[in-house]
Amino acid sequence: MFDIDNYFKDFMSKEEIFHERDVLRPEFVPSLLPHRNHQIQKIAEIVACSLKNSMPSNIFIFGKTGTGKTAVISYVSNHLNRQCRNANIPESKWIFLNCQEVNTGYRVLAKICDEIDPDNPVPIAGWPIDVVFDTLIEKINTNLKGNCFIILDEIDVLVKKARKSQDVLYNLVRINSHLKSTKVNIIGISNVLNFKSALDPRVLSSLGEEEIVFPAYNALEIKDILEQRAARAFYPDVLDPSVIPLCAALAAKEHGDARKALDLLRKAGEFAERRNAKQVTIDHVYFAQDNMEKDKMKEYCEALPLQSKMILLSIYQLEKHLNQETIITGDIYNTYCEMVELIPGLNKLTQRRVSELIRELDLSGMVNARVKSTGRYGRTKFIKSNVPLRDLQDYLQNESRIAELMNIPPSCIRNKITRFSGKKFRKLM
Ligand SMILES: Nc1ncnc2c1ncn2[C@@H]1O[C@H](COP(=O)(O)OP(=O)(O)OP(=O)(O)O)[C@@H](O)[C@H]1O
Ligand SMILES: [Mg+2]
Structure with missing residues (x-):
């Protein structure tokens, strides 16, 4: 039995490694951000005019994950507000929204309303969108004094998921004409470099007034x-x-x-x-x-769609029962076809589609697909799982519909096992 009291006692007497562990956590904003001088300066130059009550341009930020986009914006916002306090002018409000979580136009507007006025939340759904928009205007006019910066992180997800959200964005980037004293600025952030082409030109012209790239x-x-x-x-x-x-x-x-x-x-x-x-x-x-x-x-x-999991299951079955080092697409397809029949309501994909899904699994690093020349039979694709069989089993077992199929080898595999068992093959010269 695990002796919890002893464990805690030992823990207290252990060598000390961490002085301040939380400094390594992503939420921590360091007082200096090395190698982001250029980006800090550019954003500071754009937002500075809010100190003189003018309206900064909207900003579009591009950069892959972990390149310091959120850290730089938090850093600039902290310093800007410090200056506001020093100069005795109203601080600006910075509202961070992650569009992966808040992923419809309605929810974006509702969430901004709630950030400004948390005591009177907007219902999660149900209001006509123009009513939510009018409510937002009213809340800004009554509650905010300084500028308001709205940061839409992963804005590409919002645009891709909900086409109608572009109308909301269009209204949002033009909200200032309805406001009395506060000015609203939008900072859109995206990890997808070519995302701009998906944006409605009307939104793009306002949102992309300034563009900043965060290189890896x-x-x-x-x-x-x-x-x-x-x-x-x-x-x-x-x-x-x-x-x-x-x-x-x-x-x-x-x-x-x-x-x-x-x-x-x-x-x-x-x-x-x-x-x-x-x-x-x-x-x-x-x-x-x-x-x-x-x-x-x-x-x-775990996040894969069921069809891709069925392909992984086929690879798992082939590797487990045939002990083969590498598997060809045809074998995977036959195994897949047999097992897909066992899940009610799941339709059978074409071989071409299955090949595409294998390519996606290859790109993700889950499997390794290599095309090899097999002499006069042309070129064949060999596939191999990139994770140990036991891990693959653990990952797949979490999906109940798949777990039921894991211990039964499909008949196409059973036939192969009996046909080949006990025989040794020698390469013909
Ligand atoms: N120049 C830097 N100096 C110090 N820490 C940094 C720097 N750039 C990034 N970091 C740190 O790296 C982590 C990730 O940075 P951040 O969250 O800003 O990335 P991001 O570009 O917003 O990523 P994502 O696209 O995934 O949201 C944070 O802990 C942040 O403090
Ligand atoms: Mg971020």
């Missing part, structure tokens, strides 16, 4: 970011000197994502702590990296 960080830049955070997060001399360069290199190799690098460093520290180590070493970093990879795959797999 390289390994040296991430190293600087980590060093600054690590100096506060860890006790002196706790980190082996190779740990930060390794975390930086691993994160830069992926997408230049500072969040990933910080997560890796924190997790490596936590592993060292759990093992009662005096120092965080590169082994802890590799261990953390493996674990994060597993978590990512699990999350990805």
Whole structure:
């Protein structure tokens, strides 16, 4: 039995690794943001005119995940409001919305209303959209004094999911003509670089008045970011000197994502702590990296549509029962067709569509597909699962409809097992 009291007692007497663990968390806004000078300056120059009661331009920000977009905006907003307090002028209101969560035009307007006036929330649905818009105008006019900045993070999701949301955006970027003293500015953020082409030109002309790009960080830049955070997060001399360069290199190799690098460093520290180590070493970093990879795959797999999971299930069955190193698309398709029949209401996809889904799984890193030349029979695609069979089983087992099928090999596999069992094949010369 797990001795919880002893565990806590031991924990108290362990070597101290972290001085301030939360400094490594994504929510923490550091007092300096290395390698984002240019972006900070540009945004500061645009929003500065709000200090003199004029209206800044709307801004469009592009940049991949973990490139400091949210951190830079929080940093600029904190400094702008500090200046407002010093100069005794009304502070501006900064409203952050993530369009992954707030993903319809109605909900965007309702959420802004609630941020401005939390005591009188707008119902989750049911009002005509123009009534919500009028309510927003009224709430801004009665409750706000300084400027209002509305940050629409992942704005591409909003536009892609709900076509009607473009009308809401159109009205929102033009809301200032209805306002008395407050001025509203929109800052749209997107990870998708070519997203602009999906935007209604009327919205684009107002929203894209200023554009700022956040490039991915390289390994040296991430190293600087980590060093600054690590100096506060860890006790002196706790980190082996190779740990930060390794975390930086691993994160830069992926997408230049500072969040990933910080997560890796924190997790490596936590592993060292759990093992009662005096120092965080590169082994802890590799261990953390493996674990994060597993978590990512699990999350990805669980979010897949059922049809893609059926393809993974086919690969799982083939690898488990035939013990084959590599599998061809035809085998996957036959296995898939047999199993899809066992799930009521699930339609059978064409071989072409199944090949497309395999390509998507390949791009995600779940499976590895390689085209090889097989002599006079032309070129064949060989597929192999990229995660260990046991992990794949764990991921798939969470879907109840699939879990039921996991232990029964379909007849096309059973036939192969009996046909080949006991025979050894030799390559013909
Ligand atoms: N230049 C920097 N200096 C210090 N920390 C940084 C810097 N850039 C990013 N970070 C840190 O990296 C993490 C991720 O940054 P942030 O949340 O701003 O990324 P993002 O571009 O908004 O990503 P996403 O698109 O996923 O929302 C945060 O912990 C942030 O503090
Ligand atoms: Mg962000």
